[in-house]
Amino acid sequence: MTIRFQEAMRLMRARDPQDREDGFHFLLPHAAEHVDRLIAEFTEERTDHGLRCWLLELIGHARSANALPILTEQLHADDDSLRFWAVRGLEQLDTKPARYELWKARANGLAL
Template sequence: MGFRHFPAYGKTIGYRADGAWRAMMAAFDEWIARIKSRDPMVYEDAFHEQWPHGPEFIARLIVEMRLADDSYTRGKLIELLGEAGDQTVVPELARELEHPDWNIRQWALHALRRIGGREASKFIEQHRLQLPKDLD
């Protein structure tokens, strides 16, 4: 087993270091490129096909989200994190509620609602108290 460190995520993820893993990661890189496309149809096609899954997937989405320098791309990646439904991303999405861009905060709220659970609800309620206009 090999390991890959994701500095922006602050985690090291174990993986199989064989040809199948490399092929999977190449396909994943191509999928991420389509997700980040400015062409809405390219994005929608990628969004509606079977997604990659596993800890590498979540870590990579978080890294890509943190590196996104525009709200359009960042919002799409936040949406994907919410759709993935992984409770481990709730604190990461909660940090997005502090983003200066209203659109990013809206995507983060949507993702937290999608994930659900006690922790996500707590962050949504805290945000409602701090910025009630975001929830109108």
């Protein structure tokens, strides 16, 4: 894990809203480099809903095939915010499997 990633995650967990924003935007252009760690952080985070949304947004922004399982899982989440970022992530991934998951969800009546 790089110092950049550690520092960004520390900032994203800070109490100060500006620090949180800074951490997110610091990591945004490097999301693809850290997609596996972002997925691990998302999976481990259980209490901070805003952080989970940001992590899922970063995971989608990475445009990595490694993100397909977590994005697909969150596509069917009860949480509308997480589902929103899962849809956006799958749209950004724009692979045949990602498009299939979106099609399947819509075909099964999931409002996206």
